[in-house]
Amino acid sequence: MAEQERTQRSSDRTDSKSDHSEVETAGSAEEIGERIDDLLDEIDTVLEENAEEFVKNYVQKGGQ
């Protein structure tokens, strides 16, 4: 019974998701891509300058 309910819930989800993507235009994948590109550009501006140096020097004492 519980197993059935779970499958039911999962398939509800699948349906609602696929409906959703049909409603959205094909452009949405591009939009997501653009948003990610935009995010990476923003991260580039705040990322610590020398990755190798920063990572190498980041040493912590063990704790709990």
Added chain:
Amino acid sequence: MALRKVLGTETEFGITVLNQSGFNPVVASSTVVNAYAGSRSRVRWSFDEESPGQDLRGRGIVEGPVIDFESALVNTVLTNGARFYVDHAHPEYSSPECSDPLAAALYDKAGERVLVEAVAAAQQLLGPDERMVIHKNNTDGKGNSYGFHENYLIARSIPFDEIVKQLTAFFVTRQVFTGSGKVGSENGRPAVDYQITQRADFFEEEVGLETTLKRPIINTRDEPHADPARYRRLHVIIGDANRSEVQTFLKLGTTALVLDAIEDGALTEAVELVDPVHDVWSVSHDPTLRYSMATATHGRLTALEIQWKYLEAVREYAVAKGVDAIWMTVLDEWETILVDLDQDPLSTADRLDWTAKLRILEAYRARDGLSWKHPKLRLLDLQYHDVDPGRGLYQRLVDRGAMRRLFSDEQVELAVTEPPEDTRAYFRGACVLRYPDALVAANWDSLIFDIGEETLKRVPMMEPLKGTRNLVATMLDASPNAATMIRALGGNDG
């Protein structure tokens, strides 16, 4: 009947000072804690022995406690009831006691805000080129881990063996929604590109007392900070520090509900893992969530399949019992996260740190053609956890609306100064605010006052659900100073 859960979190933060020759993490940690405390009233932490069986409301005031000022130096108590101090070589924030997982997630988030303000204060004491950086993470990626701990008040009457039997598989498998994500592996574990948690590689025992080496899945530390005849504090060390508010809420809420169900004897059919320590690593090492583990009771199961079993048993228990709305929210969020993880782990990137981080890493790999070994990926991994609102990548996602939040900035800001109202943290925080000069020391279960008499006065608080606003606000309002408050408490028969 299961106890009303009192819960809280402890976070040891990673600390470094850039461009500082001879950087010493203990000195830096002391600097950041003292800089924060220095601008506020200063109350020390007391390691005084407690007397059991007494509580806040009357008859319990103890004369002449002794304070070890040496060890109390880099310890402070905040007006929100939290403790902010140096533990080992890290600044640590221990949240005040809360009575539900939403409040506990809020006070956990407030701890990040405390560190942001503390760094701003400490920065004034550093050289012009030096910059202090604080990470809410659990490892340096080089084999050194530091903790995030959860605490849950549970009934002393539950046999500890039962807790171990019922909780082990839950802890091993909840990693799929408690992990903060990590590039690579450490501590001699097999090489992986990316794994779900920061901490899994450091777990080596099933049950034990250790917290700094040979870490156990179930920690047996027995220090209730409350009446030991009635209570046990379950000290959970197998969890990552999370930046995501939803994730902290889920981690605490699901665990508290499972504990409730155990206390009420509602979990009858335990899933017993054949090799739980190995499974901790293997679950964490498989971001596709397909790893299946051998059980002695149910054949081979994946982490998600085991989580479904817990969810179904706990939901049945909670519905039959008629739990408060907040716990139904926990169940709904729990179910949604399992459904989403089942379908596409990356669909949880608005709620879980490990998938949010993985999405950034994969995007960088795609754009710049980076191998998993590239130092830039390790830097992105680290910087996700930087608490600085400008530099931290988690915060960049929040600012773009890419992470679901549970709290407004105003709520978090308020939780930095105001204590929870429905636990003894209220009394502790209120006394720090109202009687800073007379309150000479505090700890989880007592406060020590100097009211100008020959001996110090200790007020025990052995009941975590007393000292609430309802119980003490009127008395505090009527007490212009600590001496009148102590007299009111002493003469109080309630």
